[in-house]
């Protein structure tokens with residue numbers, strides 16, 4: 750379970766070494782990271798995973814299938830989500846590159862490069878610290894998160910095709 754914890758941090762979460770925990774969805778029992786995956790996982794199992802406890806990001810893990818693979822790697826990435834197809838909240842035309850963590854979703858917090866420059870003039874926090882990069886992660890815009898360290902080709906801004 751330690752390897753899975755590390756993998757999730759590497760691809761989606763690690764910002765400043767927050768605590769994390771696996772728990773069961775209904776009873777919220779903690780699943781110790783010292784346990785071996787063989788003794789925890791079975792087909793159909795769902796587990797909650799929390800990263801950080803103040804600015805927390807929660808994931809739901811599902812064991813979809815199991816089959817034997819010959820490898821020396823601890824974890825092999827078979828597939829992942831593509832970059833999110835978000836367009837700028839202001840101009841609705843260009844892909845977003847920056848998020849303002851002060852302005853919430855309803856007011857519009859996702860900006861393309863050009864609109865971000867305009868927003869920086871109106872929003873003092875944005876020009877100082879509240880501008881965060883758009884990345885392919887559920888931890889985007891949380892704490893100091895700036896992207897993962899594995900599969901970084903797909904940890905990018907979506908490009909309008």
Ligand SMILES: [Zn+2]
Nearest residue numbers: 764765892893
């Ligand atoms: Zn953090």
Ligand SMILES: [Zn+2]
Nearest residue numbers: 837840861864
């Ligand atoms: Zn724009």
Ligand SMILES: [Zn+2]
Nearest residue numbers: 849852872875
């Ligand atoms: Zn702002």
